[in-house]
Amino acid sequence: MERGTSDRNASPASRIDAGADLHTRILVVEDNRVTNDMVKDFLRERNYRVDQAFNGSEALQMMARNSYDIVISDIVMPGMDGIEFLKRVKSIKPDQEVIMVTSSVDISHSIEAIKLQAMDYILKPIDFKEFDASIRRALERLTLGRLQKEHRDILEFKMIEEGRRAQSVFFDAVQSLINAIEARDSYTRGHSQRVTRYTELITEVLQLPGEAASEIRLAAQLHDIGKLGMSDFVLSKSGKLTEEEFDLIRKHPDVGYAILQPILPGQALLAVRHHHERWDGGGYPHGLAGEEIPLSARIIALADAFDAMTSRRVYRSAMNTRQARDEILRCSGSQFDPALVELAQDLIARGKGFGEASDSQEGGSVTVN
Numbered sequence: 001m002e003r004g005t006s007d008r009n010a011s012p013a014s015r016i017d018a019g020a021d022l023h024t025r026i027l028v029v030e031d032n033r034v035t036n037d038m039v040k041d042f043l044r045e046r047n048y049r050v051d052q053a054f055n056g057s058e059a060l061q062m063m064a065r066n067s068y069d070i071v072i073s074d075i076v077m078p079g080m081d082g083i084e085f086l087k088r089v090k091s092i093k094p095d096q097e098v099i100m101v102t103s104s105v106d107i108s109h110s111i112e113a114i115k116l117q118a119m120d121y122i123l124k125p126i127d128f129k130e131f132d133a134s135i136r137r138a139l140e141r142l143t144l145g146r147l148q149k150e151h152r153d154i155l156e157f158k159m160i161e162e163g164r165r166a167q168s169v170f171f172d173a174v175q176s177l178i179n180a181i182e183a184r185d186s187y188t189r190g191h192s193q194r195v196t197r198y199t200e201l202i203t204e205v206l207q208l209p210g211e212a213a214s215e216i217r218l219a220a221q222l223h224d225i226g227k228l229g230m231s232d233f234v235l236s237k238s239g240k241l242t243e244e245e246f247d248l249i250r251k252h253p254d255v256g257y258a259i260l261q262p263i264l265p266g267q268a269l270l271a272v273r274h275h276h277e278r279w280d281g282g283g284y285p286h287g288l289a290g291e292e293i294p295l296s297a298r299i300i301a302l303a304d305a306f307d308a309m310t311s312r313r314v315y316r317s318a319m320n321t322r323q324a325r326d327e328i329l330r331c332s333g334s335q336f337d338p339a340l341v342e343l344a345q346d347l348i349a350r351g352k353g354f355g356e357a358s359d360s361q362e363g364g365s366v367t368v369n
């Protein structure tokens with residue numbers, strides 16, 4: 001539908017029929033009251049909603065309070081001139097449609113206005129036919145911009161939906177993998193879930209950013225996935241492991257890393273690979289020490305060991321929480337990061353979810369998970 005008309009003699013009805021729009025809000029910035037009123041009257045006759053400002057500062061204040069579809073500004077004004085006003089408008093609202101109007105024949109003004117992305121530049125005395133066409137072009141650009149934004153919003157929504165679906169498939173796959181690990185050994189049932197819970201308790205206290213915390217959470221869920229590559233005989237052996245068998249067990253973090261490489265982000269992968277390193281460098285698979293070990297892996301190592309201590313195995317029974325807390329303290333600085341041990345001691349002492357489930361089990365001795 002065509003908007004507005006340059007025919008000032010048209011009947012009121014025909015002016016409305018021509019598409020003038022009460023929802024279209026226009027700000028006229030002009031220090032000369034006669035010119036300002038003339039522009040205002042021309043626009044109101046076409047049923048636009050019009051506000052008037054008589055200098056740049058006043059206009060900026062009005063723009064801070066209201067939203068305008070189009071701003072029409074004079075260039076030569078006392079105080080802040082139209083070019084400075086345009087600069088400030090574009091710095092606040094880059095996509096604001098602005099039409100510049102001036103009696104100046106100085107070509108540098110028009111070049112500056114175009115550089116600052118004014119939508120149009122009109123010379124005084126105003127040719128209202130040209131002015132009307134300029135308003136309509138601005139409205140067309142606005143409509144196009146809104147349609148493009150709607151299109152982008154729809155695409156973005158679809159991408160978010162796709163992402164959610166993919167994430168849900170991913171988490172289902174993760175759960176299947178966990179089930180596959182734990183189905184092989186009834187004594188480790190629920191282990192991944194408990195290690196994940198202890199890991200979450202530690203990351204909450206450390207106030208790790210959301211993305212880092214969710215990567216560590218994933219790693220905690222899947223830390224032992226490399227055991228899928230181990231034989232049942234070795235995994236469920238109740239007697240002492242031979243050196244050869246223990247060498248096989250030592251490979252599970254690297255095997256897990258290889259299995260998960262196509263699907264997990266980097267930090268989560270490193271946590272899986274290094275969850276059996278020790279603070280003193282005596283762990284496996286790479287013998288990293290201290291802060292060479294990624295923080296994510298140090299956290300999971302502590303959570304993993306705590307659950308191993310407080311869980312029953314075919315060849316031993318479980319420690320209670322107090323025994324496990326003492327054992328962790330004894331291993332501070334050798335097996336575990338001392339700062340994390342301090343944090344875990346505090347969590348255990350305050351009964352913050354560490355070991356609650358294990359205390360319902362029978363007490364007993366310790367082993368390495």
Ligand SMILES: [Fe+2]
Pocket residue numbers: 223224252275276369
């Ligand atoms: Fe492990």
